[in-house]
Amino acid sequence: MQVLAISFGREGGNCDILAKKALLGAKAAGCDIRFINTNNLIIDRCTNCTACDKVFDKGADAKLCQRPDDFRFVRDAIMDADGCIFVAPVYSVGVTGQYKNLLDRMGASHDRAAMMAADKQRKAAGQPGVDPRLFKDRPVAYIPVGGARTPGWTSMGLPMMHLLGVSNQMIPVDYMEGYGMGDRVSPFFDEPYMERVFQLGKNVGEQAGLEREKMEWRGDWEGVCPSCHGTTLTYRGDGTKVECTVCGSIGDLSIEDGKIKVTYPADEIARGRYQPGGLVEHYEEIQSMVQRFIAVIKERGAEIPEFEKELDFIKSDKPEKRTILKKIN
Ligand SMILES: Cc1cc2nc3c(=O)[nH]c(=O)nc-3n(C[C@H](O)[C@H](O)[C@H](O)COP(=O)(O)O)c2cc1C
Structure with a gap:
């Protein structure tokens, strides 16, 4: 190994x-x-x-x-x-x-x-x-x-x-x-x-x-997520619900013995990004968006150049000379 x-x-x-x-x-x-x-x-x-x-x-x-x-x-x-x-x-x-x-x-x-x-x-x-x-x-x-x-x-x-x-x-x-x-x-x-x-x-x-x-x-402690064992939570203002910032699993925040505890339902752990199911969920989400994208472009794609006319006069500024990436030493 x-x-x-x-x-x-x-x-x-x-x-x-x-x-x-x-x-x-x-x-x-x-x-x-x-x-x-x-x-x-x-x-x-x-x-x-x-x-x-x-x-x-x-x-x-x-x-x-x-x-x-x-x-x-x-x-x-x-x-x-x-x-x-x-x-x-x-x-x-x-x-x-x-x-x-x-x-x-x-x-x-x-x-x-x-x-x-x-x-x-x-x-x-x-x-x-x-x-x-x-x-x-x-x-x-x-x-x-x-x-x-x-x-x-x-x-x-x-x-x-x-x-x-x-x-x-x-x-x-x-x-x-x-x-x-x-x-x-x-x-x-x-x-x-x-x-x-x-x-x-x-x-x-x-x-x-x-x-x-x-x-x-x-690791030295379990952290606040059973998948990544990380310590970072995102709060979106929904009661006691919090999201593991790394995994995306949603759990319920409570205080036990003066310490923050987050309890995740099993299906939320399974749909975390570090779990095979979590990646499959995202893969399927992308596939369904591809289908939607194709359908909307077919129906309305021809309208886009019209919309773009309003923005076309705004051009990206560019340096006079292109910078070429070089190894420093
Ligand atoms: C541009 C820059 C930003 C840095 N910002 C942080 C920082 O936000 N927090 C921190 O603890 N250290 C910061 N540091 C310190 C580096 O993390 C630290 O020097 C580290 O040891 C670099 O790793 P190295 O010794 O392997 O090169 C910064 C260093 C640089 C050069």
Whole structure:
């Protein structure tokens, strides 16, 4: 089994140290290890060009982004791995932009529900199925890393990091808060913390290759959601109903022994984004919207150029010279 750790921080920075220490834990659990630092890689953003859809429709075994940068190298490393550890800096209270670029480009295109439907269709038509690596169940652990003293400065790190594991249905088995790096000066100086990071790597390594039902959550506390074990809730003003920000499951908030508790009905857990049923629900929603889109365009598509006339005189401003992306060093 191979455990991959990806650090999105500076080479030799805090994320690298934590990722490598976690890999030592995975190695102690008997796994092969692989490490990637992405800081000097170029992972540009998804531009919704749909080239990945087009190659897939022509028979490729997966939706592969066609942008000529380092995305595919990182994506293939994730697809080859049996367990993943993602360690990313928190910038401006959320995860760093490069991580978001990666998850946008690996999200919809690697959606397990869509890939399962395509696999079924292709096999029924006597064709080869899709890349089997798309269906590997991988344990995953996340560490959002911030310099500030209080966790309030890293609060959108973890929820955003989770989204990289959602689309191909990784199984969260652990996470650690990585705030306070400024006070630690170097993570090496906080030995109990480094031991816990080692344990996080072990928790991933020991579960790599297991069936998803056999994997277990080994984080320090259960959080407020039984799927992602996250701590973030969205309130939409509807009584005591709250939504897990990561999973989208809706539960009922109450106070027990002075602590917030959220109770989720079983069907709400099952329709969470981290659960196979949740992705199928979203896949079916998209399919029904495609049908509606086609029907409305057929009926009213010819009206659109008329509507556009009102907006046409507003042109996008452009720089005189195009900026070309280059590696910095
Ligand atoms: C542009 C920028 C924004 C940052 N914003 C935050 C922040 O909102 N919260 C925080 O705790 N740390 C913030 N930091 C600090 C980094 O998260 C911290 O230095 C971290 O250790 C970087 O990871 P690295 O050492 O692996 O490069 C910011 C750093 C930069 C460069």
